[in-house]
Amino acid sequence: MAAPQILTKFHAGTGTWQYIVADASSSQAIIIDSVLDFDPSSRKVSSTNADELLTLVHDHGLQVVAILETHAHADHLTAARYLQQKLSQTQPRPAIGIGKRITQVQRTFAKKYGVDEGELEDVFDRLWDDDEEFAVGDLVARVLYLPGHTPDHVGYMIGSNVFTGDSIFNPDVGSARADFPGGSATDLYKSTQLLLSLPGHYRLYTGHDYPPSERETGSESGEKWKAYSTVEEQNRENKHLKKGTVEADFIKWRAERDAGLGEPKLLHQALQFNIRAGRLPLGTTGGDRLVHLPLRVDDELRDLMDG
Structure with missing residues (x-):
């Protein structure tokens, strides 16, 4: 198989790596973990980043056959629906895909946020x-089930x-939190x-990068953002999971670490958006689109106010 x-x-803004993976012989491609811009102070959703992805697609003459998610993200809004609709104007409609356990995540958060499950069908x-x-195209992609960060999490091997x-x-960032529901x-x-x-x-192409300050100053290349590392590098250098890390020690450390973390700043907006695959919530009678x-x-305060 060709590379x-x-x-x-x-x-x-969200520390997210996004990927367009293409087959050179057919120009077919997939997009993985796209981001739609969101400003929490103004509550404005915008498409600057997603439009830049579309420019890359156009400039390389690609036909996008699928827009993929690794999981229901809790730190950014997916651009999947927007990209699908825009791409459908000039080429066959690409499918939006995710691991099958998204239905578990949808049920969990539909209940938490009062989302009508009919909106998720x-x-x-x-x-x-x-x-x-x-x-x-001529490439073969395989879906890997990789739970832990979330119960629906998958990866894509090509x-x-x-x-x-x-x-x-x-390696110098380590591992993700594992304290979300499931x-x-x-x-x-x-x-x-x-x-x-x-x-x-x-x-191994990562979904996020939060580079420590010493990476930029300590590397000969001055490279700050890294999209991937090799398995060999990870086994040798991962600060949480390098070769020889004992499972019980990692589990104990991760639990202690997660207990002290704050929630992602876009947690509630992202989850309500992403379980809908990037569709907007239904409008109110006044025309507003609301998230909870x-x-x-x-x-003590609750008892007083509920009494």
Whole structure:
């Protein structure tokens, strides 16, 4: 199988790596983990980043056959629906795909945020089975089930490249939190071991990068943002998961670390948007599109105000 053409785009506002993976012989391509811009202070959704992805697609003469998610992100809004609609104006409609356990995540957060489950029906075109394969031109992509960060998490393997989402970060960043509903540090450890058992030259393309300050100043190239590392590098250098890391030690450390983390700043907006595959919430009678933000009220105050 020929090597894929991989175009990368970093979204600095959310620290997200986005990928366009193409088959050179047919010009068919997929987009992985796209981002729609959102300003929480103005509550404005905009498409600057997504339009730049479309420019890359256009400039390389690509036909996008699928827009893929590794999981229901809690830190950015997906551009999947927007991209699908825009691309459909000039080429066949690409499918939006995600791992099949998204239905579990949809049920969890529909209940939490009061989303009518009717809004979630058939918003994803493809729900991938574990180890399912699909074609991108002459390329073959395989779906890897990588739970831990979230219960629905998958990665996509194409040749010797794996698009890992948040299942593993660059070696000097380490690992993602595992305290979201259905998350599990035990599962996360097992998922990373699956990735780290791959041949050493395989490239692991991460979903996020939060580079420590010493990376830019300490590297000869001055490179700040890194899209991938090799399995060999991860086994040798990952600050949380390098070779020899004991499972019980990782699970204990991850639990302690997660207990002290604040929630992602776009958590509530992102989840309500992303379980809809990037569709807007239904409009109110006044024409507004609303997302719900839970209040935090201590017990004494709640009892007084509810009484």
